[in-house]
Amino acid sequence: xxxxxxxxxxxxxxxxxxxxxxxxxxxxxxxxxxxxxxxxxxxxxxxxxxxxxxxxxxxxxxxxxxxxxxxxxxxxxxxxxxxxxxxxxxxxxxxxxxxxxxxxxxxxxxxxxxxxxxxxxxxxxxxxxxxxxxxxxxxxxxxxxxxxxxxxxxxxxxx
Numbered sequence: 812x813x814x815x816x817x818x819x820x821x822x823x824x825x826x827x828x829x830x831x832x833x834x835x836x837x838x839x840x841x842x843x844x845x846x847x848x849x850x851x852x853x854x855x856x857x858x859x860x861x862x863x864x865x866x867x868x869x870x871x872x873x874x875x876x877x878x879x880x881x882x883x884x885x886x887x888x889x890x891x892x893x894x895x896x897x898x899x900x901x902x903x904x905x906x907x908x909x910x911x912x913x914x915x916x917x918x919x920x921x922x923x924x925x926x927x928x929x930x931x932x933x934x935x936x937x938x939x940x941x942x943x944x945x946x947x948x949x950x951x952x953x954x955x956x957x958x959x960x961x962x963x964x965x966x967x968x969x970x
Contacts, residue, residue: 817887819901824925825886832879835872843869882924896970899943901935906967907943910951915966920944939963 820828843865850862889902899905904919918933920943926934933940942954943965950965 816885818882818885818924819889819922820886820924821902821921822888824922825883825888828879828883828886828924832876832883835876835879839872843872896968897947899946899965899968902970903943904969905943905946905965907963908966910962910964918943 846865847862847869850856850859850865853859853861856862896903899920901920901922904917906915906917908915916931918931918939920935920940921932923934923936926932926937935941935944938956939954939961942952942963946952946965948965948968952963952965954961954963
């Protein structure tokens with residue numbers, strides 16, 4: 812049994828990770844093996860930059876595969892029906908109001924593996940994500956971000 816901490820994922824996030832792992836194990840491994848074979852065919856390996864680059868890429872791919880395997884092995888699916896929707900937890904969609912700029916933003920709190928700021932999914936380990944965890948509508952939280960301290964009011968929580 813691994814001593815890895817559990818990674819909480821949605822069913823969609825776990826499937827995406829499994830699909831990525833399958834792609835890396837099959838297509839990416841084959842592509843890199845072909846690149847190594849092609850570089851080997853060029854002769855002297857001691858001064859072959861293509862060979863060195865392909866071997867380095869192979870090492871990086873194997874590290875990514877190992878990380879994905881570890882994440883999948885320690886994954887726990889989040890059952891959305893059992894999460895208290897009156898407070899912000901993983902998988903909550905939280906609308907916040909920046910008290911300084913009066914602007915509103917909608918975030919969905921997700922695991923670090925599923926974070927995607929472009930689609931509004933922020934990690935529960937990010938400064939804003941950590942600040943919002945456990946908060947209820949009406950709560951005001953101060954969050955330290957690179958630009959300074961931001962005061963956010965929780966306006967709405969949904970699933």
